[in-house]
Amino acid sequence: MKKLIFCVIGALLALHADAATRWKILPDSNVISMTVADSSKPHADHVEMSGKMMSVVLYWDIDSNSIFNLERSLVFPMLRTIPNNTHASLMLKNNLDLASMLRINGKPATPVCRTVEINGAMNVISDFKDQKIELSRQIFPTTEYPAMIELYTLRNNGDAAATILVPEVSQSYTTDPDAGVQGSYIVRADIEGAGVIKLRPGEEANFALVIQAYPADGGHKLTLNADDELAARKALIAILDSNLILNTPNDVIDTEFRYAKIRGAESIFKTKGGYMHAPGGESYYAALWCNDQAEYINPFFPFLGYEVGNESALNCFRHFARYINDDYKPIPSSIIAEGDGFWNGAGDRGDAAMLAYGASRYALARADRAEAEELWPLIEWCLEYCRRNLDENGVVKSDCDELERRFPAGDANLCTSSLYYDALISAAALTREIGKKDDVSKTYLRQAQDMRRAIDRHFGANIMGYDTYRYYEGNDILRSWICIPLVMGIDDRAQQTAKALFSPEMYTDDGVLTSQGYPVFWDRATLYTLRGVLYAGFADEAMPRLSAFSHRRLLGDHVPYPVEAWPEGSQRHLSAESGLYCRVITEGLFGIRPTGMHSFSLKPSLPVDWDFAELRHIRAFGADFDILVRRISADRLLVTVDNHNGRKQQFKIRCGKSVDVRL
Numbered sequence: 001m002k003k004l005i006f007c008v009i010g011a012l013l014a015l016h017a018d019a020a021t022r023w024k025i026l027p028d029s030n031v032i033s034m035t036v037a038d039s040s041k042p043h044a045d046h047v048e049m050s051g052k053m054m055s056v057v058l059y060w061d062i063d064s065n066s067i068f069n070l071e072r073s074l075v076f077p078m079l080r081t082i083p084n085n086t087h088a089s090l091m092l093k094n095n096l097d098l099a100s101m102l103r104i105n106g107k108p109a110t111p112v113c114r115t116v117e118i119n120g121a122m123n124v125i126s127d128f129k130d131q132k133i134e135l136s137r138q139i140f141p142t143t144e145y146p147a148m149i150e151l152y153t154l155r156n157n158g159d160a161a162a163t164i165l166v167p168e169v170s171q172s173y174t175t176d177p178d179a180g181v182q183g184s185y186i187v188r189a190d191i192e193g194a195g196v197i198k199l200r201p202g203e204e205a206n207f208a209l210v211i212q213a214y215p216a217d218g219g220h221k222l223t224l225n226a227d228d229e230l231a232a233r234k235a236l237i238a239i240l241d242s243n244l245i246l247n248t249p250n251d252v253i254d255t256e257f258r259y260a261k262i263r264g265a266e267s268i269f270k271t272k273g274g275y276m277h278a279p280g281g282e283s284y285y286a287a288l289w290c291n292d293q294a295e296y297i298n299p300f301f302p303f304l305g306y307e308v309g310n311e312s313a314l315n316c317f318r319h320f321a322r323y324i325n326d327d328y329k330p331i332p333s334s335i336i337a338e339g340d341g342f343w344n345g346a347g348d349r350g351d352a353a354m355l356a357y358g359a360s361r362y363a364l365a366r367a368d369r370a371e372a373e374e375l376w377p378l379i380e381w382c383l384e385y386c387r388r389n390l391d392e393n394g395v396v397k398s399d400c401d402e403l404e405r406r407f408p409a410g411d412a413n414l415c416t417s418s419l420y421y422d423a424l425i426s427a428a429a430l431t432r433e434i435g436k437k438d439d440v441s442k443t444y445l446r447q448a449q450d451m452r453r454a455i456d457r458h459f460g461a462n463i464m465g466y467d468t469y470r471y472y473e474g475n476d477i478l479r480s481w482i483c484i485p486l487v488m489g490i491d492d493r494a495q496q497t498a499k500a501l502f503s504p505e506m507y508t509d510d511g512v513l514t515s516q517g518y519p520v521f522w523d524r525a526t527l528y529t530l531r532g533v534l535y536a537g538f539a540d541e542a543m544p545r546l547s548a549f550s551h552r553r554l555l556g557d558h559v560p561y562p563v564e565a566w567p568e569g570s571q572r573h574l575s576a577e578s579g580l581y582c583r584v585i586t587e588g589l590f591g592i593r594p595t596g597m598h599s600f601s602l603k604p605s606l607p608v609d610w611d612f613a614e615l616r617h618i619r620a621f622g623a624d625f626d627i628l629v630r631r632i633s634a635d636r637l638l639v640t641v642d643n644h645n646g647r648k649q650q651f652k653i654r655c656g657k658s659v660d661v662r663l
Contacts, residue, residue, distance in 0.1 A: 023555040025255050030241070031119040032255070032560055036066050045558055047122065048263075048280050048573040051141035051233075052270040052308075053078060054213070056148045057282055057573075058122060058139060068113040068124050070139075071095040076146050076213045077269050077278070077285035077338075080181035084337045089285045090180070090213060092187050096171060098152070098209055103165040104131040111135050118560050120237040120262055121230070132158030133199075142224065143232045144270075147212035151226040154206075156199035166207050168194040174216060184216035192226060240265055243305040246585055247614040256550040256560070257585055260578035261304060263561040264297055267575035268312045273319065273339025275312035281564060281572030287343075288316045288335040290351035291402040294358035295419070296524070297579030302365035303586050305619025310366060317359050317375055324381040328388055331355065347399030348389075350416030354402070356382035356423035360430050364594035367622035372434050372597070379427055386420045387447065394454030396420050401481070403522075406568075407515050410472025414459045415481045417451060422488040424448035426594065433597045455485065456492055464516070466500035468493050478506050478516040480525035486532030489593070494536040501529050502541060510566065511549055522565040523553075527580040534588030534605045537656030543607040546584065590615055590627055591658060598622055602651075603658035604629045604637060617644075623663045 022039050023032045044061035057073040072094045079090035099111050111126035121140035128135065134155040141148045156162050172188040193207030208226035246257045268277045271286045278285045279292050288294070293316045301309035319335045323342070332342035333351050359379050363372040389397045395417040401409040409415075428444040431437075461470040464478055471479040478500055486494055500506065505516045511526030513519070526549060533542040554560050562581045563571035586592050590613070591603025598621050606613060606629060616626040628640040632652070641649045641661050651659045 021551065021555045022557055023559055025251060025555070026117075029119075030255060030258055031117050032259075032554060034116045036062055036113050036115065041066065043557070046570075046573075047118065047559070047561075048267075048282075049121070049139075049141050050267040050269075050280060050575070051143045051145070051148075052268065052275075053144065053146040054141055054148065055267070055280055055285065056141050060116075060122075062113050062116075066112045066114075067110065068099075068116070068126060069095075069097070072148070072211065073282055074148065074187065074211060074213070075280075075282060075285060076185070076187075078146070078271055079185050079213055079215065080286075080337060081179055082181060084181055084340065086287055086334065086336045086343055087283050088181075088337065090175070090185050090187075091282060092173065092213075094171075094187075094189060094211060096169070096189055096209070098150070098167075098169065098191070099126065099135060099137070101167045101169070102128075102135075104128050104133055105163055106165070109133075121233060131162060132156070133162055133164070138230060140230065140233045142229045143236055145212070145222055145224065145229075146214065147210055147222060147224060147229075149211075149224065149226050149229050150209040151230055152207050152209070153204055154197060154199060155204040156201055159201055161201070162199050164197040164199065164205075166191065166194045166197060177216075180215075182215045182217065185213055186216050186219065187211070187213040188221065190221075192224075236266070237262060240304070240306065243617045243619055244303055244582075244586075245614075245616040247612075247616070248589075249610050249612070250547055250550075252554055253547060253550045253585075256554040257582060259554065259560045260562065260581040263573060263575050263578035264300070264582060265304065265306050265309055268308055271338040273335075274315040275308055276315065276338070277309070277312045277575070279564075279574040279576055281569060281574050283569075283572075284574070286336075286338045288319055290320070290331070290333055290349070290354040290358075292574070292576035294320065295354040295402075296358075296576040296583075298358050299361035299365060300579045300583055300586070302362065302367070302620040303592075303618055304582075305617070305624075313362055313366075314371055314375075317355070317362070317378055320355055321375075321378040324378060328381075328385050331382070331385070346404035349400050349402050349404060350396065350398040350413070350419065352382040352385040353396060353398075353416045353419035353423060355379075356386065356427065357419040360423050360426035361594055363430055364426060364433070364597055365620040367597040367620070369434060369597070372430060376430070376434060379423070379430070383420070383423060383427060383444070386416075386423075393458040394450060395458050403514070407479070407518075408472065408475070410474060412458075413472045413481070414455070414469055415471075415484045417455050417459070418484040418488050418490065421448055421451040421455065421490070424451065429595050452490060455490065460493060463500065464503075464505060466503070467496040468500045469497065478503070480506070480512045480514050480522070480529065483512075483525070483529040483532040486536045487528055487587075489535070491536050495538070498533045498536065498538050498541055501533065502545065507545070509548075509552065511545075520565070520567070523562045523577045524564075524580055527562065527577065527584055531580075531584040531588035534584065535591055535603065537603075537605055539589075539605040539607040539610075539655075542588070542605075543610070585615070586618075589613060590629070592618075592620075592627075594621070595660065596621075596662075599660065599662040601658045602627065602639065602641070602661050603656070604639060604653075605656060606631060606637065608634075621663050625663060 055075040059071040076090040115125040117123040177184040298313035330348040334343040428441040431441040562577040564574040626642040
């Protein structure tokens with residue numbers, strides 16, 4: 001009966017997801033495609049893409065006449081504006097409509113959009129129908145330069161030769177010198193390959209729009225080859241595709257995982273303060289946060305094996321380490337302006353707990369002793385800061401949480417104490433790896449157990465009929481962050497907490513609400529919830545919702561990545577949320593938890609209707625290895641850990657149980 005109930009729930013959620021489907025995954029491909037003729041019109045969306053020197057948010061729509069319209073929101077994080085604060089990236093919008101300026105056989109013509117595709121770049125395919133000319137445009141940021149490119153390809157699908165006139169367009173804006181840290185900036189758009197193009201039947205030709213920016217004093221226009229830059233973008237995607245490859249019975253989850261890898265890894269900027277991962281969203285660049293970077297995505301990068309990601313993670317922790325102090329004053333919430341400043345406008349958000357948690361998990365998975373020893377003073381300081389801020393109930397005090405007073409968090413919240421608990425466990429494992437005395441590890445483990453008891457004693461409560469947690473003292477309604485103990489392996493109230501999170505009071509089509517009774521959602525809360533419920537062993541409850549969530553984000557009306565929030569930010573594609581999606585798989589579905597630099601516990605959690613799950617080319621713990629999970633009976637799994645150095649380990653375990661692995 002239980003299995004039947006979960007299958008019915010899964011089918012209903014899948015039906016709802018299908019009803020909201022606008023895109024499809026092309027067969028034998030990672031491409032998602034929207035056929036305009038098959039979709040309702042008009043339709044509008046926005047998507048962010050990033051390179052190391054710029055980011056672009058494409059605001060696009062298809063009107064009732066199937067005309068594709070585009071506004072480019074250009075962001076240049078290393079061209080700083082005044083005041084040089086968190087949001088001081090040079091930003092400018094551009095809506096140059098080059099397609100409408102073409103002339104086919106001497107006459108103006110309007111391209112009608114046929115298909116829109118996304119695969120690390122946006123590809124828009126249109127037709128000049130009367131002339132039988134196809135126009136495709138691939139839109140992407142360059143990987144290394146402060147520039148974006150639209151590579152246009154014209155193809156003659158008719159029976160007669162055609163002549164196309166491509167205008168020689170050059171737009172240039174010079175910004176106010178009093179508004180820039182470096183004075184004036186020049187933002188320019190140029191057509192490369194303009195002129196007369198003659199196409200015989202079956203022939204095609206390219207031209208490109210290049211938009212770039214540079215300082216007026218000392219800068220210069222770049223000469224870029226659009227084909228080479230597209231190849232560089234594809235090479236980056238190929239690197240990400242070659243590591244941490246997910247294969248399950250659900251191709252939507254597999255594909256969304258792949259897209260989340262792209263968004264999480266691409267949003268790293270080459271600042272004067274080193275590589276900095278940044279959320280994006282036309283707001284947060286060339287800066288670092290204790291939650292988005294240190295807590296959310298840095299612990300993920302070692303699994304992906306993307307060296308720029310690992311460099312950005314280490315650089316992030318180095319920047320925050322500059323602010324540890326003998327007086328144990330709070331560490332800043334954010335490093336801003338390429339490392340030149342900081343922001344702590346919300347006070348202590350539990351930032352030390354976030355840093356200790358993220359840095360210790362990163363150091364274990366990264367498996368680099370020199371890095372771990374460098375990070376140790378930061379981890380040790382953050383743990384001591386938290387210890388000094390325990391209140392009379394034994395939980396960690398803070399001014400607020402990472403939502404920065406958008407919702408009440410009291411004087412001590414469940415999230416901060418749970419992060420501190422997990423950090424103590426990881427730090428204890430790390431001490432053994434870097435040669436610290438045994439009593440240091442024992443002290444941290446004892447403090448962790450004290451914290452676990454304090455969490456249950458102080459936060460454990462019956463809320464709305466569920467034996468779960470209150471988020472803070474005085475809280476009497478359900479909150480999304482009650483999922484955090486499940487993520488950290490605190491399972492004392494796991495079943496009731498999962499029921500509360502998935503209850504009608506909290507769970508919606510867009511995931512879990514931030515707070516019961518308020519129509520506000522943040523994807524980070526949903527992703528933490530799904531990860532925690534999976535890690536707690538409730539795959540049958542979690543998987544239909546993960547499938548529906550993935551379907552909505554990948555193939556619905558706003559694609560293809562997880563988002564920040566609604567209504568705040570209009571569902572921006574903030575990049576660390578994509579990192580959290582990936583961790584739903586690595587730490588939720590597969591249940592990987594670092595226990596040493598070359599060891600981890602493994603707790604796979606397959607739903608009843610899955611016979612297998614594979615995660616290949618995991619690059620953590622100093623190895624390149626695969627995890628293959630096969631169902632051998634209703635409640636037993638065969639788990640194979642295949643290290644590419646030739647060593648293979650196999651385990652037969654019961655569903656929801658863990659096994660210790662050493663590579």
